[in-house]
Amino acid sequence: MYIRCEQELLAAGLGIATRALPVRTTMPVLENIYMEARDGAIHIICTDLQKGIQTQVEADVEEEGTILMPGRIFYEVVRKLPKGEVEIRTDSSRAEIHCQTSRTTLSCMEASEYPSLPDVVSSLPIILRQEEFKEMIRQTAFAASLDESRPILTGVLLEITGNQLRLVALDGFRLAMCQCQMGEDYGSLAAVVPASSLGEIGKILTGGDAKVQLTLTGTHLLADMGETRFVARLLEGEFIKYTQILPSEWQTRAKVECAAFAAAIDRASTLAREGRNNLIRLSMSQGNMTLYADSDYGKVEENIPVELEGKDLEIAFNARYMGDVLKNVSQEAMYLCFNTNVSPCVIRPVEGEGFLFLVLPVRIYA
């Protein structure tokens, strides 16, 4: 292989691909970056077998070829090079990287042993705006479980019904759901994507009007972002039947300003964190919500204005679960919907059906 390319482009491409480099692995070959030079580009692949990222960088290809470069080191070398043209020449065991007055020689390996990414082909890929999908991931992936003992809960359900796409994550204590309308009818599809893979896709997605194509097979999701393709292995098993746990009615509905509610939760968390259960109590009556938390250090009381419909209510939550919701919502105001103080709180936008969060209360009242 013999190529020339721009340092900034190569560093950016490696920055994307190396998101799939395994942190620890029992297969040393996966610690490498696969590079293939052909057709005016370097094609870069990293994979930890759960997820794989393929991206390409524009290059003058003087001599085509494939090679495995030592992952972390190669990326660090390229990242630290001065801006300008980088020249890379490889034979089967060595790569020479030349940029201005810097010349690095790295041991490398033949590419034949590197696993290829699975082919993910479907007749009808789903097309979304990248910005929209990025926001949907942000609003759901945080709620997935980190507990590997129930693997299915570490995933996010991606569910297509006609022209509606819905993402759902839950961990037994809270649920996050969001949905969008698509331009076409895609029939009925469902898949559970590991939340960590989906989170990485979210980091690669850009804002603006760029599009992402999603392709689902029985085993994999492909997110095609143009120059970058992300393949994620799906989780096996049935997702929780979450629609059964979504309350359809409410007895108490409070409209709160998100920024004020978030600040009050954040302040109350300081003391809640030191107490048992990380507990925040909410007491609502028309016009006002009071938040309480206490610990051995003391107690805090916050008051924020609310527009209340229905019954007054006292209820308690884990401060972290409420805080997580507020960190991931970008709305001015939202509704908190309650039935009793031992049934879940449902958090909805004031307009539309874009998202829904559900948080289980902590029982402290008889």
Add this chain to the structure above:
Amino acid sequence: MYIRCEQELLAAGLGIATRALPVRTTMPVLENIYMEARDGAIHIICTDLQKGIQTQVEADVEEEGTILMPGRIFYEVVRKLPKGEVEIRTDSSRAEIHCQTSRTTLSCMEASEYPSLPDVVSSLPIILRQEEFKEMIRQTAFAASLDESRPILTGVLLEITGNQLRLVALDGFRLAMCQCQMGEDYGSLAAVVPASSLGEIGKILTGGDAKVQLTLTGTHLLADMGETRFVARLLEGEFIKYTQILPSEWQTRAKVECAAFAAAIDRASTLAREGRNNLIRLSMSQGNMTLYADSDYGKVEENIPVELEGKDLEIAFNARYMGDVLKNVSQEAMYLCFNTNVSPCVIRPVEGEGFLFLVLPVRIYA
């Protein structure tokens, strides 16, 4: 105590004082923040007995008094409050902090058990520009040892000779020294200040033309920055006679551009780090310096222009020690002065005598 003050001022004051809160301590009383309200201000003190910080925040004092507040929690509570007026009312066991619709009650303690900061008085305090002292600390404290087995090396020597102030730190492998001229003759003084305390002083010092007054006694340094006073306990014992190890001559002198040299060292470090000894070899001849590093992953060669006087030279260094020097110098160019490849390298400014670094080479040549 009953006071009213601005949230931003109080948070800033606590941010400074809590730099002296101990991370771990066997004396629970030190986990508190001492507060005294009098004379239109809150006087705040934190200490871990090695260092103590006293600062003050303008306040309307309705009722004078003293109190101990639980350190980390109180600071976090105040930091998260909305901007605006904060009201604090205390009795002997509880403090109520009120800001807009937020009301926090913290357990607190009577202040009588809190250790007072030592009086540090001298007839002739040394007056410096804060910005200058901050820069001197930055250029020396990094070179002090972290190894507690020789406590004196964990300190920075503060040495006054007439109207010259000099700071010196060394750890057995490298030395950093810098000096400035003062407006007056302060006689002859020397003290060894723990590098960690001096580092905290450096973080509190501001830029610009503000002044700092340094007062030394046999046991303590006081840095008086106006609203904030920092007291550091000195280290006991004799500092190393460092002047004996400073070479007065050179056989080879290379003038290098700092930015290019730093970038080359940084790139070479990527591979040096993976190799044994974190080793970088320098090879100098007129007009050019080549840096080499290698490891199992490969090797790197960097070339930078130099103006060389004297003999050509090959010498090797620990990449980190050279990198540390370059991170803490803000000059365009500097001199590297050598005698042989087994004697120390001295790094000096191109003009003046503001700083001097000494780095021991690694012996790899016969």
